[in-house]
């Protein structure tokens with residue numbers, strides 16, 4: 001099957017070259033796209049070929065999310081916590097750890113399906129997720145992977161290992177990770193954060209990552225509390241601790257946040273091959289501080305930290321907050337927005353190939369050219385322009401409707417699961 005995008009204004013995501021083109025998109029993982037002089041006439045099309053008229057539309061590579069939490073989906077609109085948190089660790093305790101302990105596999109499935117729909121409709125075709133459900137560990141990653149697959153987007157998943165819920169939960173989480181990665185799924189060994197991960201668990205996590213040739217996906221110095229407690233317990237800084245444990249040698253590792261780092265820690269990170277994931281809206285929401293990431297430019301990608309599934313929004317937020325913290329430019333924020341593809345490529349991950357595309361119905365008041373595209377990216381293009389989305393050659397969103405699952409049915413299910421969760425809070 002070939003999907004033809006007819007008469008599109010195509011923007012090469014790397015060179016930013018703009019050209020009028022007819023694009024032939026093949027179905028299947030990691031296929032390249034090709035440009036054809038003309039779309040075959042209806043008599044010459046194979047019976048399963050399809051043509052999408054893209055006259056007046058922009059077409060470019062779709063987007064990826066470097067750090068998500070689908071487990072937080074059902075929190076939207078939930079009742080206020082019984083105690084109002086006064087700091088970051090209380091936010092975890094009164095809100096997120098209160099929620100994740102009450103998740104079951106049905107709620108996880110609803111969360112993953114709804115999040116995957118939001119991602120798809122926002123043009124996000126690959127998600128790197130970090131999951132926690134301490135009392136529904138077994139099978140949780142498989143449920144999420146299947147949900148993403150049903151909607152038709154790619155993923156790398158992990159389960160958040162932590163000593164916060166006791167030994168039994170740790171053993172289940174290690175087993176879940178081992179089983180999931182051992183079955184050929186793409187993912188990481190997840191860790192919550194240094195301050196809830198003991199020495200033995202850290203050692204076992206590194207061994208597991210080595211066994212499966214992957215990295216560790218962990219929250220790093222999101223709040224000063226991570227540094228303070230790590231210093232008190234282990235006599236060293238967070239990044240030094242990961243360095244000493246061998247995490248920095250695992251190039252596929254993702255360090256989310258990195259808000260509170262010393263110059264020594266920054267240098268350790270620069271010398272390593274690990275990647276950072278910036279989540280500025282979450283940092284603002286939790287009032288943990290705002291960092292600058294310019295000195296890591298080629299190894300920083302953007303995430304949402306589960307706040308939403310809209311990477312264009314994440315890029316705009318990072319651009320605006322970056323004016324004060326690091327004087328970031330148009331090219332800098334675009335590079336950060338697109339680095340997720342370089343990360344996935346470096347990992348050898350599947351599902352983020354050239355045949356992942358977004359069709360934008362972009363009602364611009366001015367011309368779009370190769371020279372000014374970044375200005376349109378920062379100030380113009382947003383998710384209301386996402387009209388159709390192609391992932392691995394499949395048209396998963398057409399005219400703003402998901403084609404792969406029944407959206408109304410999924411949202412009815414997630415509302416039911418949301419109520420079930422809230423009744424337990």
Ligand SMILES: [Zn+2]
Nearest residue numbers: 069219256305
């Ligand atoms: Zn996170």
